Amino acid sequence: xxxxxxxxxxxxxxxxxxxxxxxxxxxxxxxxxxxxxxxxxxxxxxxxxxxxxxxxxxxxxxxxxxxxxxxxxxxxxxxxxxxxxxxxxxxxxxxxxxxxxxxxxxxxxxxxxxxxxxxxx
Numbered sequence: 001x002x003x004x005x006x007x008x009x010x011x012x013x014x015x016x017x018x019x020x021x022x023x024x025x026x027x028x029x030x031x032x033x034x035x036x037x038x039x040x041x042x043x044x045x046x047x048x049x050x051x052x053x054x055x056x057x058x059x060x061x062x063x064x065x066x067x068x069x070x071x072x073x074x075x076x077x078x079x080x081x082x083x084x085x086x087x088x089x090x091x092x093x094x095x096x097x098x099x100x101x102x103x104x105x106x107x108x109x110x111x112x113x114x115x116x117x118x119x120x121x
Contacts, residue, residue: 042121049089049116051076054109066108070094073110081116089114 053072055063063069073094081089092114100106 040121043117043119046087046116046118049077049081049114051078051080051112052109054107056105056107058105060103069108070096070110070112073112077112077114081114083116086119087116088119089116091115 051073053069053076055066055069057063074092077092078089081087083089092112095111095113097109097111098106099109
Protein backbone atom coordinates (compact mmCIF):
# COMPACT_ATOMS: atom_id res chain seq x y z
CA UNK A 1 0.00 0.00 0.00
CA UNK A 2 2.86 2.35 0.84
CA UNK A 3 4.49 1.71 -2.56
CA UNK A 4 1.19 2.45 -4.35
CA UNK A 5 0.89 5.73 -2.45
CA UNK A 6 4.46 6.75 -3.40
CA UNK A 7 3.84 5.87 -7.06
CA UNK A 8 0.59 7.91 -7.01
CA UNK A 9 2.36 10.94 -5.47
CA UNK A 10 5.19 10.78 -8.01
CA UNK A 11 2.72 10.41 -10.90
CA UNK A 12 0.67 13.40 -9.67
CA UNK A 13 3.80 15.49 -9.23
CA UNK A 14 4.97 14.62 -12.75
CA UNK A 15 1.59 15.41 -14.31
CA UNK A 16 0.95 18.62 -12.41
CA UNK A 17 4.41 20.12 -12.67
CA UNK A 18 4.92 22.35 -15.63
CA UNK A 19 7.85 22.93 -17.85
CA UNK A 20 8.43 25.84 -20.12
CA UNK A 21 10.60 26.64 -23.10
CA UNK A 22 11.25 30.05 -24.64
CA UNK A 23 12.23 30.86 -28.20
CA UNK A 24 13.15 34.35 -29.32
CA UNK A 25 13.36 35.41 -32.94
CA UNK A 26 14.21 38.85 -34.19
CA UNK A 27 13.58 40.29 -37.61
CA UNK A 28 13.43 43.60 -39.38
CA UNK A 29 10.81 42.39 -41.81
CA UNK A 30 8.03 44.87 -42.33
CA UNK A 31 4.51 43.47 -42.40
CA UNK A 32 3.47 46.02 -45.00
CA UNK A 33 6.48 45.14 -47.20
CA UNK A 34 7.53 48.79 -47.33
CA UNK A 35 11.28 49.22 -47.26
CA UNK A 36 12.55 52.13 -45.19
CA UNK A 37 16.17 53.23 -44.94
CA UNK A 38 16.92 54.81 -41.58
CA UNK A 39 20.36 56.19 -42.44
CA UNK A 40 19.37 59.85 -42.01
CA UNK A 41 18.28 61.65 -38.88
CA UNK A 42 14.75 62.20 -40.17
CA UNK A 43 12.79 60.29 -37.54
CA UNK A 44 12.19 60.15 -33.80
CA UNK A 45 11.38 57.21 -31.57
CA UNK A 46 7.88 57.42 -30.10
CA UNK A 47 7.85 54.30 -27.93
CA UNK A 48 7.20 50.56 -27.88
CA UNK A 49 4.21 48.47 -28.99
CA UNK A 50 3.33 44.98 -27.80
CA UNK A 51 0.85 42.29 -28.79
CA UNK A 52 0.18 38.85 -27.32
CA UNK A 53 -1.62 35.78 -28.70
CA UNK A 54 -2.04 32.35 -27.08
CA UNK A 55 -2.97 28.87 -28.28
CA UNK A 56 -3.97 25.98 -26.00
CA UNK A 57 -3.86 22.39 -27.20
CA UNK A 58 -4.95 19.18 -25.48
CA UNK A 59 -3.36 16.03 -26.91
CA UNK A 60 -2.31 18.11 -29.93
CA UNK A 61 -5.87 19.15 -30.73
CA UNK A 62 -7.28 22.66 -30.54
CA UNK A 63 -6.65 26.18 -31.65
CA UNK A 64 -5.19 27.30 -34.95
CA UNK A 65 -1.73 26.82 -36.42
CA UNK A 66 1.42 28.25 -34.84
CA UNK A 67 1.89 30.50 -37.88
CA UNK A 68 -1.58 32.01 -37.42
CA UNK A 69 -1.05 32.62 -33.70
CA UNK A 70 2.25 34.37 -34.44
CA UNK A 71 0.51 36.53 -37.06
CA UNK A 72 -2.25 37.32 -34.55
CA UNK A 73 0.36 38.53 -32.02
CA UNK A 74 1.90 40.85 -34.64
CA UNK A 75 -1.56 42.09 -35.69
CA UNK A 76 -2.43 42.77 -32.04
CA UNK A 77 0.82 44.74 -31.70
CA UNK A 78 -0.11 46.95 -34.67
CA UNK A 79 -3.63 47.41 -33.24
CA UNK A 80 -2.25 48.43 -29.84
CA UNK A 81 0.22 50.88 -31.44
CA UNK A 82 -2.53 53.26 -32.67
CA UNK A 83 -0.35 54.49 -35.52
CA UNK A 84 -1.14 57.89 -37.04
CA UNK A 85 0.27 59.93 -39.90
CA UNK A 86 3.93 59.20 -40.66
CA UNK A 87 4.39 56.57 -37.93
CA UNK A 88 5.50 52.98 -38.43
CA UNK A 89 6.88 50.06 -36.43
CA UNK A 90 10.44 48.77 -36.86
CA UNK A 91 12.56 46.10 -35.15
CA UNK A 92 9.71 43.63 -34.76
CA UNK A 93 10.65 40.84 -32.34
CA UNK A 94 8.53 37.77 -31.57
CA UNK A 95 9.05 35.65 -28.46
CA UNK A 96 7.50 32.19 -28.17
CA UNK A 97 6.92 30.56 -24.78
CA UNK A 98 5.70 26.96 -24.57
CA UNK A 99 4.45 25.54 -21.27
CA UNK A 100 2.47 22.55 -20.09
CA UNK A 101 2.98 18.80 -20.14
CA UNK A 102 3.53 17.76 -23.75
CA UNK A 103 1.90 15.90 -25.46
CA UNK A 104 -1.07 15.99 -23.09
CA UNK A 105 -1.47 19.74 -22.61
CA UNK A 106 0.48 22.62 -24.12
CA UNK A 107 -0.01 26.37 -24.05
CA UNK A 108 1.98 28.42 -26.55
CA UNK A 109 2.15 32.20 -26.12
CA UNK A 110 3.59 34.55 -28.72
CA UNK A 111 4.61 38.06 -27.63
CA UNK A 112 5.39 40.54 -30.41
CA UNK A 113 7.19 43.82 -29.66
CA UNK A 114 8.34 46.62 -31.91
CA UNK A 115 9.64 50.18 -31.85
CA UNK A 116 7.27 52.93 -32.98
CA UNK A 117 9.00 55.66 -34.98
CA UNK A 118 7.66 58.83 -36.57
CA UNK A 119 9.21 60.47 -39.62
CA UNK A 120 9.84 64.20 -39.17
CA UNK A 121 10.92 65.17 -42.71
